[in-house]
Amino acid sequence: MSAIQSPTERIWWKQPLDRVEGTWIVIAFVWCLVMFFMMPYWHIYGKQNLSNEAYRSTPEAFLAKAQAMVDKYTVRTVTEQNIPVVHPVPGSDVYLVARLWQFWPVLELEEGQTYRLHIMSTDWLHGFSLQPENINIQIHPGYEHVVTLTPTREGTYSLICNEYCGINHHTMASKLYVVKPKKG
Amino acid sequence: MSQVPTPNGPADDADPDDEPIPMMQSLIDNPFLLLFLGVAMPTVLYIVWGVMEIVGIPLAK
Amino acid sequence: MAVNRNFRTCPSTGLVYHEPAEKLIRWNAVAGVVSLLVGGILALLVTLTRWPAVKLLPPDWFYLVLTAHGLDMLVFWIIFFEIAVLYFAASTLLKCRLATPKVAWVAFWLMIVGALMNNVAVFKGDSSVMFTSYVPMGAHPLFYLGLILFAVGALVACFVFFGTLVVGKAEKTYNGSIPLVTFGAVTAAIIAVFTIAAGAIILIPTFLWSVGLVSHIDSLMYRTVWWAFGHSSQQINVAAHVSVWYAIAAIVFGAKPMSEKVSRGAFVLYILFLQLASAHHLLADPGLTSNWKIFNTSYAMYLAVLASMVHGLTVPGAIEVAQREKGFNKGLFEWLRKAPWGNPSFSGMFMSLVGFGFLGGISGVMMGTEQLNLIIHNTIYVPGHFHATVVVGTTLAFMALTYFLIPTLFRRELMFPGMAKWQTYVYGLGMMGFSVFMMGAGTLGVPRRHWDMAFSGAALPHEFPGTAYLMMGLMAVSGILAVVGGAMYLLITVGSVFLGKKIQTPDFKRVPVREGMAPPPVPVAAVPAGHGKIGMGGFVAPGTFVLAMVFLTSFILYYFVNWKYLSTVWPLK
Numbered sequence: 086m087s088a089i090q091s092p093t094e095r096i097w098w099k100q101p102l103d104r105v106e107g108t109w110i111v112i113a114f115v116w117c118l119v120m121f122f123m124m125p126y127w128h129i130y131g132k133q134n135l136s137n138e139a140y141r142s143t144p145e146a147f148l149a150k151a152q153a154m155v156d157k158y159t160v161r162t163v164t165e166q167n168i169p170v171v172h173p174v175p176g177s178d179v180y181l182v183a184r185l186w187q188f189w190p191v192l193e194l195e196e197g198q199t200y201r202l203h204i205m206s207t208d209w210l211h212g213f214s215l216q217p218e219n220i221n222i223q224i225h226p227g228y229e230h231v232v233t234l235t236p237t238r239e240g241t242y243s244l245i246c247n248e249y250c251g252i253n254h255h256t257m258a259s260k261l262y263v264v265k266p267k268k269g
Numbered sequence: 270m271s272q273v274p275t276p277n278g279p280a281d282d283a284d285p286d287d288e289p290i291p292m293m294q295s296l297i298d299n300p301f302l303l304l305f306l307g308v309a310m311p312t313v314l315y316i317v318w319g320v321m322e323i324v325g326i327p328l329a330k
Numbered sequence: 331m332a333v334n335r336n337f338r339t340c341p342s343t344g345l346v347y348h349e350p351a352e353k354l355i356r357w358n359a360v361a362g363v364v365s366l367l368v369g370g371i372l373a374l375l376v377t378l379t380r381w382p383a384v385k386l387l388p389p390d391w392f393y394l395v396l397t398a399h400g401l402d403m404l405v406f407w408i409i410f411f412e413i414a415v416l417y418f419a420a421s422t423l424l425k426c427r428l429a430t431p432k433v434a435w436v437a438f439w440l441m442i443v444g445a446l447m448n449n450v451a452v453f454k455g456d457s458s459v460m461f462t463s464y465v466p467m468g469a470h471p472l473f474y475l476g477l478i479l480f481a482v483g484a485l486v487a488c489f490v491f492f493g494t495l496v497v498g499k500a501e502k503t504y505n506g507s508i509p510l511v512t513f514g515a516v517t518a519a520i521i522a523v524f525t526i527a528a529g530a531i532i533l534i535p536t537f538l539w540s541v542g543l544v545s546h547i548d549s550l551m552y553r554t555v556w557w558a559f560g561h562s563s564q565q566i567n568v569a570a571h572v573s574v575w576y577a578i579a580a581i582v583f584g585a586k587p588m589s590e591k592v593s594r595g596a597f598v599l600y601i602l603f604l605q606l607a608s609a610h611h612l613l614a615d616p617g618l619t620s621n622w623k624i625f626n627t628s629y630a631m632y633l634a635v636l637a638s639m640v641h642g643l644t645v646p647g648a649i650e651v652a653q654r655e656k657g658f659n660k661g662l663f664e665w666l667r668k669a670p671w672g673n674p675s676f677s678g679m680f681m682s683l684v685g686f687g688f689l690g691g692i693s694g695v696m697m698g699t700e701q702l703n704l705i706i707h708n709t710i711y712v713p714g715h716f717h718a719t720v721v722v723g724t725t726l727a728f729m730a731l732t733y734f735l736i737p738t739l740f741r742r743e744l745m746f747p748g749m750a751k752w753q754t755y756v757y758g759l760g761m762m763g764f765s766v767f768m769m770g771a772g773t774l775g776v777p778r779r780h781w782d783m784a785f786s787g788a789a790l791p792h793e794f795p796g797t798a799y800l801m802m803g804l805m806a807v808s809g810i811l812a813v814v815g816g817a818m819y820l821l822i823t824v825g826s827v828f829l830g831k832k833i834q835t836p837d838f839k840r841v842p843v844r845e846g847m848a849p850p851p852v853p854v855a856a857v858p859a860g861h862g863k864i865g866m867g868g869f870v871a872p873g874t875f876v877l878a879m880v881f882l883t884s885f886i887l888y889y890f891v892n893w894k895y896l897s898t899v900w901p902l903k
Binding site: 087088089090091092093094095096097098099100101102103104105106108109110112113114116117118120121123124125127128131132133134135136137139163164165166168187191208209210212214215216217218219220221222223225226227228229230232233234235236237243245246247248249250251252253254255256257258259260 | 390591857
Binding site for chain 2: 516520528548562594595601603605609618622857
């Protein structure tokens with residue numbers, strides 16, 4: 086009878102469908118298909134897709150690569166801790182280390198240029214949250230994630246950690262500068 | 270039993286209780302079959318497939 | 331060994347209670363409510379700390395309290411209550427004795443010991459690792475051991491439930507198929523078995539790691555398998571609260587499912603596909619391919635979303651049909667206007683349904699889209715979403731059910747009935763506001779699980795816009811309203827259960843197997859016919875259909891607004 090009792094009829098499977106249910110199922114299913122195909126569609130025609138490129142790595146190997154980039158491209162330092170600001174060549178491989186509780190180094194990128202950004206943690210899980218763009222990526226220790234990105238507007242952006250990483254989690258923040266390309 | 274047995278004959282076919290339960294209904298009525306499917310599906314599609322992909326991540330150059 | 335075959339029949343509802351089952355349902359429900367009380371106090375502390383103008387706790391206490399809040403609410407409150415619902419759906423609804431009550435008590439005590447152990451580990455202060463306990467951040471071994479014991483207890487309880495189904499069938503306590511609500515409980519129990527198995531696969535090695543027997547746990551492997559536990563545990567809730575919706579529709583309105591085939595088919599889609607959505611949490615992680623992400627995050631082409639949309643139509647549809655058959659057949663919405671809005675069982679259930687669909691459902695599908703997740707992942711939008719699903723959806727539905735259970739199960743009159751009328755509204759609206767403002771702050775980038783959105787002490791802090799601070803303030807005010815609603819619930823239920831006026835009912839008496847059998851079915855046509863002459867334009871539930879179309883329109887608009895927003899952020903590939 087009601088939903089808390091067994092169905093009265095033995096063969097409930099053959100009850101004809103009410104029109105309201107049938108119509109809704111068709112409409113809802115079509116909408117489900119639209120939502121499903123939006124994802125592959127965006128991979129082909131959209132511009133914002135998270136890269137599948139990732140490698141297994143170690144903190145030592147990753148730090149060595151980041152250090153080599155810092156040695157080559159540092160333009161100045163910021164804060165009392167003298168965190169290097171690097172201005173790498175457009176199109177190059179850029180390394181960003183996330184660790185307790187900082188991002189290292191600070192990046193200065195050129196507007197409209199494309200970079201291969203490698204991100205990895207050397208200790209716990211961290212989050213890459215670029216504000217105010219609001220692009221958010223998980224950072225793992227031991228997995229080097231390569232994201233190809235193109236800053237579109239010049240300005241000073243913030244990077245904040247949005248994966249809980251202990252007591253000073255709220256101090257893990259950094260900057261990302263986007264400047265106009267140098268002429269000539 | 271309240272139902273009186275009817276003599277054998279073609280009239281029996283009309284008895285609603287004789288109609289067999291459709292296969293789909295009997296599948297849905299079997300909680301252990303559903304338990305098997307409900308555990309196997311996500312184990313294979315989510316856990317096994319996912320773990321295989323993680324194991325297959327190449328080493329950094 | 332003699333089997334306890336003592337039963338009693340509730341005179342007002344006609345429900346049949348098995349003596350040991352009644353005791354177990356009560357104790358599991360009480361353990362759940364105690365967890366809710368602890369979790370609720372912690373909720374207030376979390377809210378007051380995230381209110382930028384108040385910032386109550388220092389960071390170490392904030393993370394400790396947030397960890398305990400997550401576990402007490404998401405795991406202990408909900409699973410204790412769900413075990414009570416499972417026993418009710420098997421034993422009471424099938425009029426059947428509970429299989430192996432002794433084993434069920436072992437399960438109960440394992441769960442109690444596990445919950446206490448886990449809470450002790452957290453409150454000792456060295457296990458502030460959040461509900462998710464992501465490695466390589468480590469907790470005290472007791473933290474993992476407590477969760478493992480709790481999970482084993484819950485698994486045993488699920489098998490007591492399955493055993494009871496076998497007993498009911500063998501002793502012929504029902505005819506034909508099990509009731510729809512019991513079928514929904516089967517769905518919840520199946521998801522629970524997968525959930526707990528996944529939890530064991532990951533938490534046992536992590537426990538061994540915490541005591542030094544295993545040297546390394548891979549962080550990506552941990553997140554992948556852990557979420558098969560963490561997300562699926564919330565899918566148990568979905569199946570359970572949908573069953574509660576059907577149950578309340580049946581209890582309050584005598585509503586019959588519009589079609590058993592459609593409603594059960596939707597539950598089967600849950601069984602097959604709902605757990606795949608654990609991938610929602612890994613869309614921003616490295617190394618897993620888009621094939622895996624798209625297939626799993628979409629529950630294999632959104633088949634479980636289809637199921638939820640079906641339930642979202644058939645539950646109010648069943649109510650509408652029942653009301654129209656009673657004569658409220660005028661216009662589109664007379665059936666809804668004349669619904670018992672002063673009955674907290676109904677108002678709680680209806681708000682749970684609407685809030686779960688409009689707030690929790692739409693936001694969940696949006697952020698579970700592979701690319702859209704980029705602008706949502708780990709922002710406070712995420713807790714905004716799951717407070718709409720788990721709190722407005724599950725907790726509110728369970729509260730609504732409690733009002734029905736107090737007289738029939740606990741045999742006590744409800745205390746403060748006037749307050750009970752308001753409780754579901756205060757709690758429901760408070761929680762909806764809380765969710766909406768969190769989502770608002772999340773779209774502005776405010777991170778979740780974060781002590782200070784002003785980044786005090788950071789060398790290079792970020793400055794959030796004033797709107798984000800406003801959103802967080804409004805969130806806190808709504809949160810306090812919800813805490814008030816929660817306190818009202820606790821006052822009413824604890825007061826009624828312990829101090830309420832006793833209702834005298836016939837006591838337990840032995841029922842032999844033969845007498846416990848279901849009477850032979852009344853002869854009806856084997857195949858049900860359609861519905862009679864109600865509704866309009868060939869639709870038996872036109873009002874519900876209009877509401878469903880309103881829902882779909884909001885869904886489509888919100889979905890594409892977010893794609894539009896995504897298309898403006900920096901290109902990535």
